[in-house]
Amino acid sequence: MHFDDWLAVLTALRDKREPCILLTLLEEKGSVPRASGTKMVVTARETFLTIGGGNLEHQCIQIARDMLAQRETRPHSEPFQLGARAGQCCGGMLTALFEPLLRPQPEVVVFGAGHVGRALVNLLSTLPLRITWVDEREGEFSDVPAGVVTQHAEEPLDAVAQSAPGAFFVVMTHSHPRDLELTEAILRRGDAKYVGLIGSQTKRQRFDYRLSGKGISEAQLARLRCPAGLPDVKGKLPAEIAVAIAGEIIAVYQGDA
Numbered sequence: 518m519h520f521d522d523w524l525a526v527l528t529a530l531r532d533k534r535e536p537c538i539l540l541t542l543l544e545e546k547g548s549v550p551r552a553s554g555t556k557m558v559v560t561a562r563e564t565f566l567t568i569g570g571g572n573l574e575h576q577c578i579q580i581a582r583d584m585l586a587q588r589e590t591r592p593h594s595e596p597f598q599l600g601a602r603a604g605q606c607c608g609g610m611l612t613a614l615f616e617p618l619l620r621p622q623p624e625v626v627v628f629g630a631g632h633v634g635r636a637l638v639n640l641l642s643t644l645p646l647r648i649t650w651v652d653e654r655e656g657e658f659s660d661v662p663a664g665v666v667t668q669h670a671e672e673p674l675d676a677v678a679q680s681a682p683g684a685f686f687v688v689m690t691h692s693h694p695r696d697l698e699l700t701e702a703i704l705r706r707g708d709a710k711y712v713g714l715i716g717s718q719t720k721r722q723r724f725d726y727r728l729s730g731k732g733i734s735e736a737q738l739a740r741l742r743c744p745a746g747l748p749d750v751k752g753k754l755p756a757e758i759a760v761a762i763a764g765e766i767i768a769v770y771q772g773d774a
Contacts, residue, residue, distance in 0.1 A: 523556045526565045527618065534647045534664050535560055536621040538581035542568055543594070543612040553611075561585050561681055568613070573597060577613050586682075588621045622647050623710065623770045624681050628673055628699055629689035630657035633715060636759035637687065638665060644767070646685075651676045654691070677702040685766055687745060689715035701728055704737045711769045713745030713762055720744075 523539070530537050542555045557566040557574070559581035568574050576597075584593065593615045622645050627638055630652035638650050642662035651668045652658065658667045668676055673690070677699060680686070686703045688696050696714060703712050714724065721743040728738060746761025747768070 523558055523566055526558045530558070530560065531619060532664065533666060534619065534622055536585060536617070536619045538584055539616040539618050540568060540577055540581055541614045541616070543614050573599065581615055584615060584617060585621065590617050590620065592616045623685055624649065625685040625687065625766065626651060626676060626680050627687045629691065630654070631689065631691060632755040633758050634689050636755040637762055638662065640759050640763045649676065673699060674702050677706065682708045683710045685709070685711040685769070687713040687762060697724060697727060700724060700741065701731055701733065704728070704733050704741065707737070709740070711766060712741050713765065714741060714743035715745050715758070716743055718744065
């Protein structure tokens with residue numbers, strides 16, 4: 518995204534359900550890189566607009582991302598003496614206001630746009646979640662719910678690397694070898710909040726054997742939910758499987774609240 522209007526940025530991020538920090542310069546004194554009221558927007562992965570660049574901006578971005586990582590909801594202001602601390606030669610003083618916007622929501626990455634994947638994404642889209650839906654096949658996405666980000670990825674493993682710490686992952690592609698690759702990559706990350714793999718108990722045993730042969734530890738394998746979904750929710754219809762998995766995801770993120 519490329520924007521020169523902070524309101525347009527916030528609107529686009531709201532549509533994506535992506536939390537951010539609105540950063541505003543206040544109370545300028547002396548020589549400063551930008552005037553009071555200058556704004557920029559910081560997300561976990563991107564920045565929009567600028568407060569002048571340099572080390573001051575770098576420090577402010579880091580503060581904003583620390584707030585996002587800590588799920589901070591209260592505004593925070595911080596003074597900067599330009600020169601010593603900020604590593605800039607302006608010599609002035611200013612205060613930066615950090616405003617968290619859009620309550621942080623768990624990120625769920627669903628791999629697979631088959632019947633179950635479609636039913637699951639439709640259900641998850643009604644919950645306070647940020648959803649990324651990934652499939653390597655062309656033409657699989659249709660009637661995508663509002664707020665869901667789709668990725669037609671020739672290499673779905675890239676979506677694992679790009680996901681935020683503490684993400685929820687659900688693996689249900691059209692290919693068992695692809696499921697295995699994705700599950701291995703997710704477990705190696707070590708920071709997933711939830712790792713669900715669709716399949717039977719037989720598939721679970723087969724995957725445990727293969728993943729342990731690739732160096733995945735017992736502790737890592739213990740984090741894998743396969744068969745994914747609440748065991749008390751029975752049935753093999755796509756909607757029934759989706760309800761079971763969504764219920765398990767809800768139980769995990771509500772347990773962290």
